[in-house]
Amino acid sequence: MGGVSGDRDPGLQPERTRLAWRRTTLSGTVAAVLGMKAALHGGASVPAIAACVACGGLWLGFLVLAHQRIRVLASTTAPPALHPRRATAAALCTVALAVCAAALVI
Numbered sequence: 001m002g003g004v005s006g007d008r009d010p011g012l013q014p015e016r017t018r019l020a021w022r023r024t025t026l027s028g029t030v031a032a033v034l035g036m037k038a039a040l041h042g043g044a045s046v047p048a049i050a051a052c053v054a055c056g057g058l059w060l061g062f063l064v065l066a067h068q069r070i071r072v073l074a075s076t077t078a079p080p081a082l083h084p085r086r087a088t089a090a091a092l093c094t095v096a097l098a099v100c101a102a103a104l105v106i
Helices: 013-041 046-075 084-105
Strands: none
């Protein structure tokens, strides 16, 4: 095998990853808004309002995590790896938001 250098050229990967975080944030925003709209369409009930608050909180949590990662990716050409706790939190927020939005629609 040829000589493998310790220096890695990330190319455009950080930019693509940053854009992927933005797309995911936009998708989460659309899911949360549509879920809340569907829940409140028939009138505001206590369970619907509680589910809307849960969706909003989960969306906000993911938004904060994504924005922090976007800033890290934009600040350097060789960003550090995403910390496992933040990755787990982002994944849990995404799954919980999807479950919450699905529950609001059903």
